Amino acid sequence: MDMEEKEKISGSEILIRSLIREGADTIFGYPGGAIMPVYDALMNHTDSIDHILVRHEQGATHAAQGYARASGKVGVCMVTGGPGATNTITGIADAMLDSTPIVVIAGQITTDLIGTDAFQEVDFTCVTQPISKWTYQIGSAEEISRVVARAFFVAKSGRPGPVVLSVTKNAQVGMAEYVPEKVEFIRSYDDDPEIDMSAIEEAAEAINNAKRPFVLAGQGIEIGEAQEEFRNFVEKADLPFGCTLLGLSVLPSSHPLNKGMLGMHGNLCNNVKTNECDVLIAVGMRFDDRVTGDVSTYARQAKIIHLDIDASEIGKNVKADIPVLGNCRKTLKLISDRLNPAKHTEWTASFEPYVREEYEKVIDKELHPASGPLNMGEVVNAVSEASGHKAILVTDVGQNQMMASRYFKYEEKRSIITSGGMGTMGFGLPAAIGAAFARPDRTVCMFTGDGGLQMTIQEFGTIMERKVPVKIILLNNNYLGNVRQWQELFFHRRYSFTRLDNPDFQVIASAYGIPSRRVADRAELQDAVREMLETDGPFFLEACVAEEGNVMPMIPPGGSVDNMIMEC
């Protein structure tokens, strides 16, 4: 036994075994010189690790993000050094802002050559330090087992985030003994802050005394797998809630207390009630400016309770009267235990007029136009309905994203994957690929725009090669629509470089063997959606939508939450 344990193997082999030990079964990657030894070792383990060859390293990071968000596991991507590494930067920054656990493994030149401007030398740890949760350069084979264990622990614990490992060539080829490691504790890093029970008592008391309580549900609930704790919390004390973009699927859209989305293009009632409630309870969200609008007029009247695991979020944008630091799965339960069952019938009923107003002024027009071209909203609605509201929604960025998040409905948790904090165009297609690998049991519907699709369209190749069953819905308005909308509203309709002269997307899809259909006619929409969902494997549906449609309602930039414009 001892003989075997002392056997020396290559750093590359150790790396792969360490990944397997951490439960990695899927890697999104792209090889190159500085990572070749690891790729060579990978060939010995194709029975335990599925490597998906993407077509651009940015796609690998977004796919890993999609995988992580859909599964709750750590997403892994592997790239070479130099340009392969720098191509991952957008995904790393995106994962940082959206708290997505990914581990990026990048090759690096031999330690001896570092500092000489050798071929493809980039100081990758330095470049990624401000955009990652942890970044580390591995200089020897002996370190690998421990560092990989630490990387996974850091990525998934506490407030999750991206970890970057830059693995030198000498570490990859060096020989060492493989000693399996597990990291569950880092003394300088408090991944599970101790809960202050007086804060819990105070929060419960404030909620028990509230007449007009309102809850803001963030992605922290999904990350902490606290959906049931959250359900119990809101149901026990009859607390209406609005969701952030990333928190939309924490509870089913049909839940009576779920009032929909918050923020710039969120639902009117939520934004109005934010400035009318007496107690505002934020759970696992960070008061992003797209949620608050002008902070100086945001919920001034309310006592604010902020539940978050990240101490640096508390008091960052909005002052918390009662900060509740800790894992919300625990804090929600502790607070719920102290809540008196309550009913706020009059208060919850007071949301209704605003729901009606938004329906009449915005939603009804978006979903049921009498004539004219298709609207984005009605396409989204048709897909959501036809999939029984059970699909995973992935979006790109722009009007398509806002329309998808406004009109898609959710029945299951972990059902929205979108680039929230960064707003990265090109995120959608690769993220959908990742989600499809994470959840082969679920339908993945990806909405994108004509601009964003072209930023990572080469991932059609990945879809072709692996027959990835993603349903791609292009909401084609022949514009960088989101920017065009702002130009229309705030720049006197001067459409500076937002018109797109587009290719025939169906021809592109067919070049990759992806079945497709184009729909422009309202009468055909249902059938087109049905065909898409009934087709096994990938499908590309291009919906030709109104070129100058606008996402409404809207809090104008710098405006106050309760001052949404309803039409323009």
Place this chain on the structure above:
Amino acid sequence: METESLYTIIVHSENFAGILNQVAAVFTRLQVNIESLNVSASSLPNVHKFTICCRTTEKNIDKIIKQIVKKLDVISAACYTDRDIFSSEIAMYKISTHVFDGSDDLNVILRKYNTRVVEVTSDYIVVELAGSSDEITALRDEFQNLGCIRQFVRSGKIAVTASNIEKVSEWLDRREKVRTERSRIL
């Protein structure tokens, strides 16, 4: 405009490569100038201590502290006013002696500030002063006015807290308890 004040920040971190960079990046991001920075070993094994002075607003200092603490390998960061700490600085002055030819002025100054003479040559002397930041600046100004200063360097403020409680040690003790608890569960 919010008013700026001078803050002293004390950071404790693990002793790994690259942490200075991470800590400094927090200041760069907010475009806050570091007035002085000292990094050294602390009384705790494998724990490094940073003493950082910067001039900024109250709002920024709060962000800075939270973002420094958030760095994975940082153990603690806190901000102090002069009342909460004992602080000191050391400076060296290289002074041309020709200006003082025949007069006793130099000796008077050196004695007034309680300096230590490190070296005397026919051309210059090197003196050292340990004291408050203000004293060090005052001496520099005096030499500068006489036009005799050839080189000047100061260490940056170093500080120990005045409190009876050693917060960092206590925090590390609590962390050790967590470590033991977790290994027991596993």
